[in-house]
Amino acid sequence: MSEASSIQDTLDTRAGGRMALLSEFWSYFSENRGAVMGLVFFVCIVLIAIFADFIAPHAPNHQYREAFLQPPFWQDGGSLRFPLGTDAVGRDLLSRLIYGSRFSLFIGCIVVSVSLFVGIFLGLCAGFFRGKVDTVIMRIMDVVLAFPSLLLALVLVALLGPSLINAMIAIAIVQQPHYVRLTRAAVMGEMTKDYVTAARVIGVKRLRLMFVTILPNCMAPLIVQAALSFSTAILDAAALGFLGMGAQPPTPEWGTMLAEAREFILRAWWVVTFPGLSILFTVLAINLMGDGLRDALDPKLKRS
């Protein structure tokens, strides 16, 4: 066999290996019915968020003066014009919920990407260099962890001023330590393995070693954490919105909508129920997916 064809063979098995890995992953993932249901629901939410302009029957902030606190269509006094009823200033609830999905997904994406990138970088540095770098980074993370997450987020928002962007920054900071710890632990586990020693012996440069050789092998727990913290981010942002420290009215963010609806809880159940259900179902779907991801990616569970 010529050298060229043997290289070609290796490349083929590599590509094939990747496909096999993916299909193996999918077979494990699809075995978990809950995870598939979560995925389907999540895809629906994404589609709703993208096509909100076409799906929503009304503009989210348009006030219909003739329809304050109109109940959902199946109740007396409700109409199909406002399928889930209207809020206290006559805005269509369904439309606001549909637009609200954009904010929740946006919050999740931004918070997870920020804390993932920064967390991976810090965790990689801590696990790779050890010593003083490690101590300093981990002590800072310990300090962040010493505060209850929502409290720290709340105080950070008080510091930065209440807005959706500041709420996202605060939540990203609060979630940081989990990524750093996970990355550090995974990196330290990988550092002792032969392939890393081999790469060092060949003389692979430090940055390449960190980001190209080691990092890809640490991704499994991080992907799971990303999925789970996506849902935490949505929950925390909604909680901040509910406390008046997140997105500000009239933004149709689900937590903020709940805050506005609070005074009507005993008069108009729908303005309270539907935004909460939206949060619950979205978070539940993402958590179901996260569980499926963990089962499919965690080799410890795979063996048993």
Add this chain to the structure above:
Amino acid sequence: MLKFLLKKLGVLLPTFFGVTLVAFIFIRLLPGDPVLLLAGERGMTEERHAQLMAEFGFDRPVLEQYVTYVGNLVQGDLGKSIITKKPVTEEFFTLFPATLELSFCAILIAVFFGLPAGMIAATRRGSAFDHSVMAGALTGYSMPIFWWGLLLIILFSGTLGWTPVSGRISLLYYFEPVTGFMLIDSLLSGQSGAFSSALSHLILPSIVLATIPLAVIARQTRSAMLEVLGEDYVRTAKAKGLGPGRVIGIHALRNAMIPVITVIGLQVGVLFAGAILTETIFSWPGIGKWMVDSIFRRDYPSVQGGLLLIAAVVMLVNLVVDLLYGLVNPQIRHTD
């Protein structure tokens, strides 16, 4: 064990140092003049400003300010609330029992229902009960508890009229606090109906606050139990002919408890975060509501002091949990 304690303290003390630094910096990072923020006075003359500046020590170098701050801290002086003019520590420890009582009831509910649910689910893996426990736990874990609280208010206070909406006890009753725990104080007062009033105020907030810990404990117990049930010594115990009650109750449960205890301990931080929301919804006069109110009132000395004290409480509880864990499981004492 002493070495273990010292090692834990060696991590804890720098962390606490960091926490004081955060609290110290917080007030200086706030937009606006820190003197005005701390004094909370309007229409201040320039002399008054200079006088307060000297009083708070803002005219001295930052390092010296920090040393003074920590010095006061060690003596229990965390400054005075702008609104009530009372020392922050006094405010904190007056309200703390309310949060403690609520958290204690919540963790009691969570353990009381979560442990058996997780255990039974594990022993009947794949059964309808197992599936419903897992589904329930996942739902509880995903629950926006501020909304869950509102729903319960709609149902139990609004529609059914069973429970009151806010506060710790009906205004009909008044007695001097002895322990600070309303359930105990109402019994001690001897007034008829006081205890049931306190209990009816406590029940909904406790359920709301218990929701997430309950879900976590049920899940954790189930997975710890499943792991232990697969171990050789459990098989041996079964092979010896021990009944299922003995195998599960004694052999398996004891070992499964170790990770579960840790999880219960870790819920303290979660409880505080939950208390912020729960107390706000139910107007429960505890630390969580106080922190939120202080932030909205711009009572920054209270926010600063509360932040520090809550972190201290969480760290202390985590230390106790770590020590208990070390006591139960000697292996942990000797590993990094």
